[in-house]
């Protein structure tokens with residue numbers, strides 16, 4: 001699967017819908033970015049420019065806000081987004097070895113998306129399920145008690161023909 005390219009029409013429609021829903025005050029910036037990110041899968045430059053104009057705030061402020069929140073992305077993300085918990089409790093439960101297995105399996109650094117558009121690899125701070133650490137979250141599904149040996153079988157669930165497609 002190639003990364004999805006958004007048309008200008010898609011972008012305009014997504015921005016317009018978000019602005020109509022949330023208004024044009026400065027407080028609407030994050031909700032609008034969130035809606036557009038959800039609609040398009042990420043925040044293309046053209047979308048951020050349109051939001052900047054609609055809210056009459058500098059493009060640099062839109063970009064810095066979009067870059068600040070991990071739920072938002074200024075680059076296309078893969079079909080499946082993997083978030084690995086990098087907080088200390090998971091780390092001491094063997095997270096470092098799981099992280100290495102994950103990176104080896106995917107060939108990705110944090111923040112990167114695979115060339116086939118299948119995976120984006122991110123790190124996250126504690127999502128609050130430390131009792132089952134080490135933890136990784138794929139899309140919205142939590143995988144706990146992960147070991148390096150389990151990494152390939154977890155990833156396989158999301159490959160074509162897997163149970164989570």
Ligand code: FES
Pocket residue numbers: 085086087088089090091126127128129130131133134135
């Ligand atoms: S430290 Fe990983 S879930 Fe809390």
